[in-house]
Amino acid sequence: MPDLAHTKKKTSVVIRSIGGSRAFRRRLMEMGLVPGTPVQIIDVAPLGDPLEIEVRNSRLSIRRNEAAQIEVAPAP
DSSP states (O other), rough: OOGGGGGTTTOEEEEEEEEEEEEHHHHHHHHTOOOOOEEEEEEEOOOSSEEEEEEEEEEEOOHHHHHHHHEEEEOO
């Protein structure tokens, strides 16, 4: 399955699942990254890390290795 780290900029996707440790998953879910939520990569830093994402009308920055643990599907 594709992950958020390999999603192209300005492409809307929906979160399917979040991997990693329990503390990591809880931290992302507290920021609004829960399964079923639409997400879009807005920008990528010049060296490729971190990623700026838009979720629920908010913008967040997460590291590429964290985004790789977020499984996504194309938005309907």
